[in-house]
Amino acid sequence: MTKVKRDMTKSVPAYQRIKNAILDNIHSGKWQAGEAISTEMTLAEEFGVSRMTVNRALKELSEERVLERRQGSGTFVAQQQFNHTFVEVRNIAQDLRSAKRDYQAQVVSKRTITVSMLDDEMRRKFDIEEVAVSSHSKSAASKKINNPETAVLYEVKIIHFADGLPIQFEERWVDANKIPEFIEQDFSEVNTSEYLIAKSPLERGSYTIRALAAPNEIAEALQIAPQSPTLVLCRQTFSAGQVLTFVKMWHAGERYQFSGEL
Amino acid sequence: MTKVKRDMTKSVPAYQRIKNAILDNIHSGKWQAGEAISTEMTLAEEFGVSRMTVNRALKELSEERVLERRQGSGTFVAQQQFNHTFVEVRNIAQDLRSAKRDYQAQVVSKRTITVSMLDDEMRRKFDIEEVAVSSHSKSAASKKINNPETAVLYEVKIIHFADGLPIQFEERWVDANKIPEFIEQDFSEVNTSEYLIAKSPLERGSYTIRALAAPNEIAEALQIAPQSPTLVLCRQTFSAGQVLTFVKMWHAGERYQFSGEL
DNA sequence: TAGTGGTCTAGACCACGTT
DNA sequence: ACGTGGTCTAGACCACTAA
Numbered sequence: 001m002t003k004v005k006r007d008m009t010k011s012v013p014a015y016q017r018i019k020n021a022i023l024d025n026i027h028s029g030k031w032q033a034g035e036a037i038s039t040e041m042t043l044a045e046e047f048g049v050s051r052m053t054v055n056r057a058l059k060e061l062s063e064e065r066v067l068e069r070r071q072g073s074g075t076f077v078a079q080q081q082f083n084h085t086f087v088e089v090r091n092i093a094q095d096l097r098s099a100k101r102d103y104q105a106q107v108v109s110k111r112t113i114t115v116s117m118l119d120d121e122m123r124r125k126f127d128i129e130e131v132a133v134s135s136h137s138k139s140a141a142s143k144k145i146n147n148p149e150t151a152v153l154y155e156v157k158i159i160h161f162a163d164g165l166p167i168q169f170e171e172r173w174v175d176a177n178k179i180p181e182f183i184e185q186d187f188s189e190v191n192t193s194e195y196l197i198a199k200s201p202l203e204r205g206s207y208t209i210r211a212l213a214a215p216n217e218i219a220e221a222l223q224i225a226p227q228s229p230t231l232v233l234c235r236q237t238f239s240a241g242q243v244l245t246f247v248k249m250w251h252a253g254e255r256y257q258f259s260g261e262l
Numbered sequence: 263m264t265k266v267k268r269d270m271t272k273s274v275p276a277y278q279r280i281k282n283a284i285l286d287n288i289h290s291g292k293w294q295a296g297e298a299i300s301t302e303m304t305l306a307e308e309f310g311v312s313r314m315t316v317n318r319a320l321k322e323l324s325e326e327r328v329l330e331r332r333q334g335s336g337t338f339v340a341q342q343q344f345n346h347t348f349v350e351v352r353n354i355a356q357d358l359r360s361a362k363r364d365y366q367a368q369v370v371s372k373r374t375i376t377v378s379m380l381d382d383e384m385r386r387k388f389d390i391e392e393v394a395v396s397s398h399s400k401s402a403a404s405k406k407i408n409n410p411e412t413a414v415l416y417e418v419k420i421i422h423f424a425d426g427l428p429i430q431f432e433e434r435w436v437d438a439n440k441i442p443e444f445i446e447q448d449f450s451e452v453n454t455s456e457y458l459i460a461k462s463p464l465e466r467g468s469y470t471i472r473a474l475a476a477p478n479e480i481a482e483a484l485q486i487a488p489q490s491p492t493l494v495l496c497r498q499t500f501s502a503g504q505v506l507t508f509v510k511m512w513h514a515g516e517r518y519q520f521s522g523e524l
Numbered sequence: 525t526a527g528t529g530g531t532c533t534a535g536a537c538c539a540c541g542t543t
Numbered sequence: 544a545c546g547t548g549g550t551c552t553a554g555a556c557c558a559c560t561a562a
Contacts, residue, residue: 013550027463039528050552055529071529072560079459197341201289206523211473211493211515229491229515231473253473253491261468275531301547312533317548333548334541 014049018057021047026066026077036074037067092249093191096162104161105188108221112176112183113153122173125236126243128152151176154183156192159221169221169250178244196237196245205237209258214250222252229253276311280319283309288328288339298336299329354511355453358424366423367450370483374438374445375415384435387498387508390414413438416445418454421483431483431512440506458499458507467499471520476512484514491515 025031038046043054058075061067068078096103118128153173160168172192174182179199187195196202210232219226231251236243287293300308305316320337323329330340358365380390415435422430434454436444441461449457458464472494481488493513498505 015550027465029463033460041528050554052532052553053551055531056550058529069529070560071558072527074528074560198295201291203289204523206521208519208521209471209493210519211491211513213491213515229473229475231471231493251473253475257470257472259468259470261466277531303547312535314534314551315532317550318531320548331548332541333539334546336541336547 014047014053015057015060018043018047018049018054019061022057022061023066031077033077033079035077037077039074091191091193092160092168093194096160096167102161102163104164105191106159106161107187108157108159110156110183110187111154112151113155113173115150115152118152122153122246125246126153126173126175154179156183156187157221158187158192165255166222167251167256169218170247171250172245172247174245175243178239178242192245192247200239200244202237202239202244203241205235207233207235209233211253212250214252218250222250224252224254231256231258276309276315277319277322280305280309280311280316281323284319284323285328293339295339295341297339299339301336353453353455354422354430355456358422358429363424364426366426367453368421368423369449370419370421372418372445372449373416374413375417375435377412377414380414384415384508387435388415388437388505416441418445418449419483420449420454427517428484429513429518431480432509433512434507434509436507437505440501440504454507454509462501462506464499464501464506465503467497469495469497471495473515474512476514480512484512486514486516493518493520 031037040051040054044051058067058069062069065078068076093103154176156172158170159166160170185195211229212232213227214222214224214230216226219228230253233249236246238244293299302313302316302320306313320329320331324331327340330338355365416438418434420432421428422432447457473491474494475489476484476486476492478488481490492515495511498508500506
C-alpha cells in the first residue's frame with residue numbers, strides 16, 4: 001500500500017493554476033460572456049484535482065465577478081461589468097506618511113455643541129430629539145434630550161497639509177455621549193479617524209462623493225479662490241446602531257483626486 | 263458501524279455561524295484589535311466542526327479585513343480600517359433604467375481622428391507614435407504609424423439625460439484599429455460601455471475621480487454655469503495589453519454624487 | 525429525476541514562525 | 544522541534560434547477 005503522495009511542492013497552488021487557465025480562456029475569447037463552462041466534476045478530472053479544489057477556484061472567480069454560479073444550473077462567464085469602478089479612499093495621514101511626504105495637521109477650531117445650538121442638518125444626521133414638556137416622540141431609536149444645555153456633539157475643523165500645501169479641510173462631528181474625552185485630544189498629533197477607531201468598534205457606514213463650490217471658510221483654508229471646485233467626501237460611521245461620527249472632507253479640485261485600478 | 267449523519271438541515275451554514283460568533287466577540291469589545299484569537303484546531307473543537315470549516319470562516323473574515331492571518335503565527339483581530347472608503351460607480355444607463363427613471367442619450371458629436379489631428383494628451387494615453395523617416399522608436403510597445411492620415415482614434419461626445427435633465431456628459435475615445443466599426447453605431451440607442459464590453463474582452467483599467475470647473479462646452483451641455491464644479495470620472499480600460507478606450511464623464515456637481523455603504 | 529453547485533468531513537502534507 | 548495557517552483529497556449529503 002503506497003502512501004498518498006501529492007505534488008504540493010509547486011509554488012503555485014492548484015486552485016490558482018485553474019483560475020489562470022479559466023481567465024486565459026475568457027481573455028482569449030474562447031469562452032464568451034454568458035456561456036456555460038464545464039462542471040466542477042469535469043474540471044476536476046481534467047486538472048487531476050479533487051472537486052473541492054475546483055470549487056475553490058470557481059468560488060473565488062465568482063467573488064471576483066468573472067464567473068456567475070447558479071445552483072442546480074451551472075457556472076457561466078459573467079457579463080463583464082467593466083462599467084463598475086471601485087474606488088478606495090484611504091486615511092490621508094497614513095497615505096501621506098507612507099508616500100514619504102511631509103505631513104502636518106493644524107486644528108482650526110474645536111467646540112462643544114449643545115442641543116440649543118444644534119442645526120437641523122446635524123439634528124437629522126445624529127437623530128437627536130429635543131423633548132419639550134408633554135411632547136411624545138415618534139422615533140423610538142432617537143436620542144431624547146431634556147436639558148437644552150446638554151452637550152450632544154463635538155465639532156472639530158482641521159487642515160491637513162502635504163509638503164506645506166493644504167490638501168484637505170476636515171470638518172468632523174462626534175457624538176459627545178459616546179466618546180466624552182474626544183474633545184480633549186490634540187488632533188495636530190492624533191488623527192481623528194485613528195483615534196475613533198481605537199476608541200470604539202465601528203460597524204458600518206455610508207458615504208457620498210460630490211463636487212461642490214468652496215465656501216469662503218474652506219476656500220481660505222485650502223488657499224484657493226472662493227467658489228472653486230472642491231472634491232468632497234462625506235462619511236458617517238455607526239457604532240452600536242447609532243451614528244458615532246460624521247465627517248466632511250474637502251479637497252482642492254486641482255490638487256487632489258481619488259484614483260486606482262479596476 | 264453507523265453511517266455518518268450530520269445536521270445539514272440548518273438554513274445557516276456552519277461557517278456562517280462561526281463568522282457571526284467571531285464578529286459578535288469583536289463588536290462587543292471582548293476581542294480587541296491586534297489580539298490573537300483561538301487557533302483553527304481549537305475553534306473546530308469548540309464549534310464541533312472540521313478544521314476546513316473553521317478555515318473557511320477565518321479566510322472569509324480575513325478577506326473582509328476583519329481578521330489578519332499570519333502563517334506560522336496565528337490569527338489576529340485586524341486594526342479596523344474604517345478609514346477606507348470603497349466606492350462603486352456603475353453604468354449610468356443601467357442605473358437610471360433600473361431606478362425606473364426616464365433615460366435618454368443624445369449624441370453631440372462623432373468623429374474620426376487621424377495621426378496629424380492627434381493632441382499630446384491622447385497621444386500619450388493611447389501610446390501612439392508617429393514614425394518619421396529614419397527615426398527610431400523608444401518604446402517597443404507603442405503603436406507606430408507611418409501615414410499621418412491614418413485613422414487612429416474615434417471620438418464621441420454624448421449627453422445622458424435622466425427625466426429630461428442632463429446628468430452626464432461623456433467624452434469617449436476608442437482605438438480605431440481595435441474596433442473599426444465602433445463609429446458606425448447609434449449611441450443614442452446603444453450604450454458605449456455595453457457595446458465595447460460586448461465587442462472586446464476587457465482586462466483591466468484605471469480611473470481617477472476629480473472635481474473640475476466646467477469648460478464652456480460641458481457647462482452648456484449640462485445646463486449649468488461655466489466654471490461650475492463638476493464631478494469628473496476618467497477611466498481607461500485595457501484590452502490585449504493596450505489602451506482600448508478612454509472616457510471622461512462629467513457630472514453637474516449639484517445634481518450628481520457617488521455614494522454607497524462601507 | 526438527474527445533474528448541478530453548496531457545504532462539510534477527517535485526515536494529510538507543506539510552508540512558515542517561533543522557540 | 545513544534546505549532547500555526549495554507550492547501551488538498553475522496554467522499555458525502557443537501558438544495559436547487561431543469562427536463
